[in-house]
Amino acid sequence: MTTSRLRSITATTTLLVLAGTLTACVPSSDSTPSGTQSPAAGGDTEGTNSTVTVVVHDSFQISDEQKAAFTQSTGYDLNVVTNGDGGALVNKLVLTKESPLGDVAYGVDNTFASRGITEGVFAPYTSPAQSPTGADLAIPGDDTLTAVDYGDVCLNLDPTWFKDNNIDEPTSLDDLTDPVYKDLTVVTNPATSSPGLSFMFATIGQYGEEGYLDYWNDLNDNGLKIVDGWEDAYYVDFTGAGDGDRPIALSYASSPAFTVTDDGTETTTTAMLDTCFRQVEYAGVLAGANNPEGGQAFIDFLLGDDFQNTIPDAMYMYPVTDSATLPDAWSQFAPVPPNPISLDPALIATNRDAWIKDWNAQIIG
Amino acid sequence: MTPGSKTGTRRSLANTPVVAPHTAPRAAPHIVGQARTRAVRRLVVWGGAAAIPLIFLGVFFGWPVTALIARGFLTDGALDLSGFADVLTTPRTWRLLGITLAQGVVGTLVAVALGIPGAYILYRCTFPGRTIARALVTIPFVLPTVVVGVAFRALLAPNGPLGFLNIDGTFTAVVAALVFFNYSVVVRTVGGMWEKIDPRTAEAARSLGASRTRALWTVTLPQLMPAITSAAAVVFLFCATAFGTVMVLGGQGYGTIETEIWMQTVQFLDLRTAAILSILQLTVVALALWVSARARTSRERALTLVSDTTAQRPLNLRQDAAALTITALTGIGLLAWPLLNLLTAAFRDRNGNWTLNNFTALGTTGERNALSVTVWEALYNSLVIAFYATLTALIIGGLVAYVVSRRPTSPTGKNAITWLDALFMLPLGVSAVTVGFGFLITLDRPLGFNLDLRSSGLLVPLAQAVVATPLVVRTVLPVLRAIDPRQHHAAATLGAPPWRVALTIDWPHATRALGLAAGMAFAVSLGEFGATSFLARPDTATLPIVIFRLISKPGAENYGMALAASVILALVTAAIMMLAERLRTTTAGEF
Numbered sequence: 001m002t003t004s005r006l007r008s009i010t011a012t013t014t015l016l017v018l019a020g021t022l023t024a025c026v027p028s029s030d031s032t033p034s035g036t037q038s039p040a041a042g043g044d045t046e047g048t049n050s051t052v053t054v055v056v057h058d059s060f061q062i063s064d065e066q067k068a069a070f071t072q073s074t075g076y077d078l079n080v081v082t083n084g085d086g087g088a089l090v091n092k093l094v095l096t097k098e099s100p101l102g103d104v105a106y107g108v109d110n111t112f113a114s115r116g117i118t119e120g121v122f123a124p125y126t127s128p129a130q131s132p133t134g135a136d137l138a139i140p141g142d143d144t145l146t147a148v149d150y151g152d153v154c155l156n157l158d159p160t161w162f163k164d165n166n167i168d169e170p171t172s173l174d175d176l177t178d179p180v181y182k183d184l185t186v187v188t189n190p191a192t193s194s195p196g197l198s199f200m201f202a203t204i205g206q207y208g209e210e211g212y213l214d215y216w217n218d219l220n221d222n223g224l225k226i227v228d229g230w231e232d233a234y235y236v237d238f239t240g241a242g243d244g245d246r247p248i249a250l251s252y253a254s255s256p257a258f259t260v261t262d263d264g265t266e267t268t269t270t271a272m273l274d275t276c277f278r279q280v281e282y283a284g285v286l287a288g289a290n291n292p293e294g295g296q297a298f299i300d301f302l303l304g305d306d307f308q309n310t311i312p313d314a315m316y317m318y319p320v321t322d323s324a325t326l327p328d329a330w331s332q333f334a335p336v337p338p339n340p341i342s343l344d345p346a347l348i349a350t351n352r353d354a355w356i357k358d359w360n361a362q363i364i365g
Numbered sequence: 366m367t368p369g370s371k372t373g374t375r376r377s378l379a380n381t382p383v384v385a386p387h388t389a390p391r392a393a394p395h396i397v398g399q400a401r402t403r404a405v406r407r408l409v410v411w412g413g414a415a416a417i418p419l420i421f422l423g424v425f426f427g428w429p430v431t432a433l434i435a436r437g438f439l440t441d442g443a444l445d446l447s448g449f450a451d452v453l454t455t456p457r458t459w460r461l462l463g464i465t466l467a468q469g470v471v472g473t474l475v476a477v478a479l480g481i482p483g484a485y486i487l488y489r490c491t492f493p494g495r496t497i498a499r500a501l502v503t504i505p506f507v508l509p510t511v512v513v514g515v516a517f518r519a520l521l522a523p524n525g526p527l528g529f530l531n532i533d534g535t536f537t538a539v540v541a542a543l544v545f546f547n548y549s550v551v552v553r554t555v556g557g558m559w560e561k562i563d564p565r566t567a568e569a570a571r572s573l574g575a576s577r578t579r580a581l582w583t584v585t586l587p588q589l590m591p592a593i594t595s596a597a598a599v600v601f602l603f604c605a606t607a608f609g610t611v612m613v614l615g616g617q618g619y620g621t622i623e624t625e626i627w628m629q630t631v632q633f634l635d636l637r638t639a640a641i642l643s644i645l646q647l648t649v650v651a652l653a654l655w656v657s658a659r660a661r662t663s664r665e666r667a668l669t670l671v672s673d674t675t676a677q678r679p680l681n682l683r684q685d686a687a688a689l690t691i692t693a694l695t696g697i698g699l700l701a702w703p704l705l706n707l708l709t710a711a712f713r714d715r716n717g718n719w720t721l722n723n724f725t726a727l728g729t730t731g732e733r734n735a736l737s738v739t740v741w742e743a744l745y746n747s748l749v750i751a752f753y754a755t756l757t758a759l760i761i762g763g764l765v766a767y768v769v770s771r772r773p774t775s776p777t778g779k780n781a782i783t784w785l786d787a788l789f790m791l792p793l794g795v796s797a798v799t800v801g802f803g804f805l806i807t808l809d810r811p812l813g814f815n816l817d818l819r820s821s822g823l824l825v826p827l828a829q830a831v832v833a834t835p836l837v838v839r840t841v842l843p844v845l846r847a848i849d850p851r852q853h854h855a856a857a858t859l860g861a862p863p864w865r866v867a868l869t870i871d872w873p874h875a876t877r878a879l880g881l882a883a884g885m886a887f888a889v890s891l892g893e894f895g896a897t898s899f900l901a902r903p904d905t906a907t908l909p910i911v912i913f914r915l916i917s918k919p920g921a922e923n924y925g926m927a928l929a930a931s932v933i934l935a936l937v938t939a940a941i942m943m944l945a946e947r948l949r950t951t952t953a954g955e956f
Contacts, residue, residue, distance in 0.1 A: 053820060058914065060903065061737050080903050081820040084631070088899075091634045092805055099809045101820055115634065191628055192612065227534075228612045231511065231916045235924060236518045245524045251919060258920035314735070316918065353633050364618045 052294035053079045055286070057089045057107030061314035066307060074297040086194055086281075087112050094119045097287065104295030106148065106283040106302065110139065111197050113282055114349030117142055122284035125296050129303035134320035137280045139345050145282035148302045149317035152253035152276035152337045153198035155185070156269050158240035161247035170248065172274050173206055176219060183223035186237040187250040189364070191356050192228045194279075199250050200359060201348065202277035205341040209351070216363050226363070240269040248272075254316050257327070257334035267333040276337040281317060410863055415768045415785060418761045418834075424811060425824075426792050426831050429803025430643075436806065437640025445637070452641040458625075462645065465621040468536070469605030469653070472543035476600045477593060479544065479695045480551025482688035488556030490680040498696075500942040503549045503884070504935045505700060507892030508707075509909045510546070511916060512931045514613025516707045517542050534616025542610045545699055547600045550836075550885075554599070557881045558592035558843050559585075563669040564676050577684070588668055591661050592843045598657035599839050602650060602793035608895060622646045626796045643799050650794030654787045668847040670874065704935070711928035715921035723925035727933065731926055735918050736911055737903040740930045743911040744937065750826045750907060751890035757830035758886040759879060762837025765789050767871065769838070770845035789838055792831045797895025800828070804899070822905055828896040833886035840882040844874055884945030888938055908934050 052074075060082065067078050081102055083089045090112040093105055097119060108116055116122060122144035130146060137147035155176075162169045170181055188196035203212045216224075225246060227233045235242045238249035240259065253276055256267040283302055285295035301307060308324035311317050318326070318336055438444055452458050487499050505513070519525055521533040532538045566588070570580040586593075606623045615624075622642055629639040682689070714720045727740035738746070769786045773779055792800070808818040818824050848871060856866045894909045901910050908930060915927035 055820075056903075058898065058910075059917075061735075062903070063737070079820070082901060082903055082906075084899060088631045091631060092802070094634060095802060096805050096809075096819075101805070189617075191632055192624075226617050228615070229511070231515060232518065232613050234919065235515055235916070236522050241919065241921070241924075243519065243524050244522060255919040258918075258923075353635075356632065 049291050049294065050075075050077060051079050052076045052104065052291055052298050053081060053102030054298055055081050055083055055089070055093065055102040055105045057086050058082050058084055059315050060107055061310075062307075063310070066310070069306060070298070070301050074294070074301065076291070076294045076297060078298070090116045090121075093121045093286065097121050100286040100288050102286060103289040103291045104283060104285050104298050106281070106298075108145065108282050108284065109194070110278075110280045110282075110345060111194070111201065111348065111352070113139060113142075113145060114345065114352070116284070117144060118349065120287060123287040123289070123292060125285045125299065127296070127299050127303055129300045131303070131321040131323075133322055134303070137320060139282075145284045146299050146303070147280050147320050148283050148299075149308075149311045149315065149319055150278055150280040151317040152271075152278050152340050153195045153202070153250065154253045154271040154273065154276040154337060155187075155199075156238070156240060156249050156251040156255050156271050158238065158247040158268070159270055160268060161239045169270075171272060173203065173215070176224075176248070177215070177222050179222065181222065181248065183225075184246055185219070185223075185248040186225040186227060186233045186244070186246040188230055188233050189226050189228050191360055193230055195230050195250055195252070196226075197356070198277040198279055199275075200355065201343050202275060202341045204355065205277065205343040209347075209355075212355075213358065213362050216359065220363060252316060253337050254312070254318070254330065254334040257329040257332075260329050260333060264329075267329075271334070271337070273335070273337040274339070276340040278337075278340040278342070279317075281315075407863065411768060411771065414764050418765045418768075418789065419785075421757075421761050422789060422792075422831070422834075425827050426795075426800065429807045430795055430799055431803075432807045433636070433799055433803035434640045434643050437636035437638075437643075440637070448637040448641050452638055458642075458645070461620050461622055461625050462649070464536075464619065465605050465623070465646075465649065468539060468543070468607070468611075468621060469601045469649075471536075472540050472547065472604035473597050473601040475540060476544045476547045476551050476604075477597050479691060479699075480548055480596065481555055481589075481593065482691040483548065483552040483695060484554075484556035484559050485688045486680070486685065486692045487552055488560040489677055490685060491677050492680040496943055496946055497939075499946055500939040502552055502696070502700065503888055503942045504704065504939055505545050506547070506549045507888045507938045508546075508931060508935060509892065509894060509912045510607070510609025511613060511913055512707070512927060513542060513545070513703065514610055515916065516703050516710075517545075517614060519710075520703065520706060534614065534619070536615075536619070538614045539607075539611055539619070541699065542614050543604045543607055545703065546607075546610070547603050548695065548700065550600050550603070551593075551596045553881060553885065554596035554840060554843070555589055555592045557840060557878060558589055558847070560676055561670045561844065561847075561877075562588050562676060563671045564678075566669070591846060594657045594661040595839045595843055598654060598790065599793060599836065601653050601657075602790065602835075605649060605653070606646070606794055606796060608797070622649070623796055627798045630798050630802060639799070643796065646794065646796065647791075650791060651787070653794070654790055658783060658787065669849075670844070670847055707928060708932055711925065711932045714925065722922075723929035724932075726922060726926050727929055731915060731918075731923055735920070735923050736906075736914060738906055738911070740908070740911055740926065740933065743906050743908045743930075744933060746905045747891055747907040747909075747934075748937075750829065750905075751887050753826035754829035754833055754890035754893075755883055755886040757826065758833035758837050758890075759883055761830065762789070762834040762882065762886070763841060763875070763879060765834070766838045766841040766845055767867070767875075770842055770848075770871075772850055786838070786842075790835045793835050797899070800831075801896055801899035804828070820902075822900075822902050825897055825900045825905070825907075826890070828900060829890040829893045830886075832893060832896065833889040836885045836889055837879075837882040840885055841875055841878040844878040845871060848874055880945050884942050887941050887945070891934065891938055891941075 060080070062080065070076070070078050079102070083092050083101065086107055086109045089105065090108055092101065093116055117139070124143045125146065126143060127146050134147045137150060139145060157169055159169060167180060170176055170178070175181060176185055187199055190196040190200035200212070203215055207215045225237060227237065230251070233249050234251055237244040237246045239245065239247045240249065251271075253271045253273070256269045256271055259269045260267045283299045285292050285299065289295050303321060305321065305323055308319035308321045311319045311324070312327050312330050437448070438446060483502070487495065487502065517538065518533060520527045521530065521538055522528060523533065562585070567580045567584045570584045571577070575583065605621070607621075608623050608627065611619065611621055611624055622645055626639050626642045626646065629635045629642065680689070711723055712719055712721070714722060730736040730739055765785065769782050771782065773782065804824065805819055808824065810816060811818055852870050853866050856870055861869070892909060894913065897907055898910055898913070901907055912927050912930045912934070915923045915930065
């Protein structure tokens with residue numbers, strides 16, 4: 001009894017101390033500049049204009065130094081709110097357009113942007129900081145969204161596997177239906193994964209609305225494997241990143257920069273540069289924002305060299321400004337695909353959902 | 366429901382000289398007046414106790430879900446129910462419903478069948494290392510589904526050690542993973558009850574000549590039925606609405622109502638279809654709860670509860686051989702193997718050499734800053750958030766369990782309690798997407814507060830508490846219900862006001878169950894991903910969120926860090942479980 005009472009007291013004390021420590025620390029985590037400002041962010045009472053609330057997708061990264069730099073140069077505090085992946089983000093913005101989640105959104109990509117634009121989620125803004133490359137990536141006819149970065153979804157290869165098996169590496173989408181490459185490819189489902197959707201757009205860009213499903217049927221006949229998520233395909237099925245059995249996997253043009261050998265002289269995977277589809281990520285001031293000027297200032301900040309330089313490492317995309325510098329591994333092993341397969345954004349806007357549904361019905365069944 | 370109520374009360378009246386308060390109606394006028402004030406007072410007390418959880422559930426669950434579903438049924442402001450015809454005539458809908466039900470039912474049956482022997486070994490027998498074994502069993506419950514999915518697939522994929530089974534991407538693989546996750550729910554819920562059942566009842570049957578098997582079937586299992594059905598209901602809801610597991614392990618064409626709601630909402634923003642699927646999901650959930658309530662009410666009765674140390678005895682290798690074999694096989698084959706696989710992978714680099722680098726990297730923000738916070742900061746966020754979520758869930762869930770454990774005699778009272786019980790289970794059965802999107806359209810300055818809850822970060826622990834509350838209720842309720850109502854009546858007759866009855870009769874029993882419940886709630890909060898991923902801000906990202914981000918990026922270092930972070934999550938969970946166990950078993954001696 002005594003020992004059990006003693007143990008009880010010890011355990012209780014430990015829990016209480018733990019609880020106390022946690023409680024004591026909470027105010028500190030809540031009293032960060034962004035924390036204290038958050039109530040004001042959505043309210044239209046006094047003081048709203050000292051904070052910019054930024055709604056972002058879940059890959060967004062910003063360091064404390066950058067936050068501080070933003071506050072110093074613009075006078076606004078930054079409140080960052082994460083809202084799921086690109087697709088979820090757009091849908092949330094559409095659902096909340098009557099009372100926006102913040103002042104500015106970042107992370108809307110060209111496969112989903114049309115929905116936000118049609119629904120009137122964004123307010124017009126053209127940043128004076130936009131570069132010529134960025135301007136080229138703008139959506140034709142739209143004056144609301146600003147391109148911030150871009151990246152290409154491409155099939156990746158495991159060259160060692162092809163060398164070991166004495167098979168030539170495939171170079172084009174056409175090659176993949178060749179029986180030589182039977183049972184070698186893994187891609188992701190366009191309905192559940194954002195690279196999967198981009199790859200479907202690549203096949204539509206290449207074979208047209210009439211021909212893409214035939215191509216997919218041929219791929220299927222050639223032993224294509226389709227999984228739901230990128231991590232699943234890349235880490236389980238791909239021979240280049242795990243113990244998988246498929247040397248051709250859907251990933252990004254930048255992925256080879258992350259499989260560089262320890263001595264830094266070569267990479268163990270490569271991207272098939274003729275199978276790529278370009279994703280462009282945009283930022284836009286939200287219509288009905290409390291602090292539209294702050295939102296615009298944030299977009300200008302995103303286009304500044306300081307932020308653009310961090311994009312490759314933090315978000316796995318290429319910067320849009322021409323003056324930004326790429327990390328060494330990128331410039332060496334992850335070149336920008338010179339001629340990605342393109343698809344008219346207007347066509348994507350009209351047919352996106354129908355294409356996915358047709359694909360689902362035909363290929364998955 | 367509360368069936369026990371009928372038999373229980375009747376038995377108590379027949380067997381004891383105690384007169385329950387409500388059996389004294391036709392007395393002198395002043396006594397009638399007293400009785401009425403007492404009735405009014407009782408209504409205020411119970412009404413108040415029920416109101417707090419109801420308001421909580423209403424604001425953070427009922428309202429958001431209803432608002433989102435309602436939006437799906439409104440087209441340009443007019444009610445449009447045409448979607449029912451469209452969705453319900455699609456063969457796809459019925460195929461998905463079939464998979465959902467099959468997955469839920471099979472997952473539940475297997476988890477219960479394996480979990481009951483596990484509960485016996487871990488809660489009824491004593492053996493060295495039991496505390497650790499109990500804590501280890503809980504680990505899978507909190508592990509991020511994506512990591513476990515990838516770990517399972519690494520075993521099952523054509524090149525994996527179990528590739529010869531050919532179950533990669535099949536129904537079997539999904540069910541195996543669901544059992545992996547939910548085994549501990551059965552073990553802990555049933556075990557929590559089993560360890561307190563007086564062994565003398567079964568011993569009496571044995572001394573009257575019943576075989577061990579017969580005593581188990583006719584005495585012990587019926588006594589455990591409320592806990593078993595409780596656990597089964599929870600596991601069914603978890604299995605039927607699993608998301609990450611299904612996405613990773615379900616092969617091409619595999620889908621459930623849950624994944625379809627996600628797809629219709631997140632991919633197509635087709636709220637009309639999503640609303641109908643949500644209604645379908647709610648129907649399945651309601652049906653499951655109804656079945657479970659029926660099974661429970663026909664079995665529930667007051668039991669003689671004893672301190673767990675009285676009920677336990679040392680593990681006997683011969684007598685307990687069957688239960689021990691099943692538990693050992695489950696523990697090693699289904700739980701330990703994937704976990705060990707994960708553990709060893711966390712200590713290897715990409716060339717397969719042993720390394721600690723994945724763990725030392727946890728203090729950084731990942732390969733080329735893949736994260737906004739370090740893994741340790743994320744762990745800290747997780748603990749703080751889980752602490753508040755657990756506190757909230759214990760208060761709300763404790764109140765619910767307390768109210769629902771009452772046995773009113775009026776049919777209205779009984780009905781009210783049945784509904785209340787079922788209502789608080791719903792959060793387990795409704796898609797996180799529906800709740801998350803519902804938050805967005807309802808929680809901008811809710812109830813007149815000038816606070817945009819949607820982006821405040823306060824919502825994270827609250828959303829986790831909503832999910833943890835049903836587990837608290839299901840853990841505490843079977844124990845409270847098993848308290849003999851005669852004890853309440855006796856106390857009341859002796860003049861104890863309701864609060865004193867609660868404090869002296871219910872509280873001592875409840876504290877032990879609350880310890881178990883606190884552990885469960887903490888585990889749920891630590892592992893929660895669905896709702897948290899909708900709400901967490903980058904600087905307050907939790908451990909599961911960070912793990913998901915790491916594994917969503919290329920790079921051997923990021924992958925290794927995701928595994929190492931999962932190991933940390935598992936260890937922290939095990940430690941907290943052991944602490945909760947310790948607190949619980951030691952306070953047991955105090956009454």
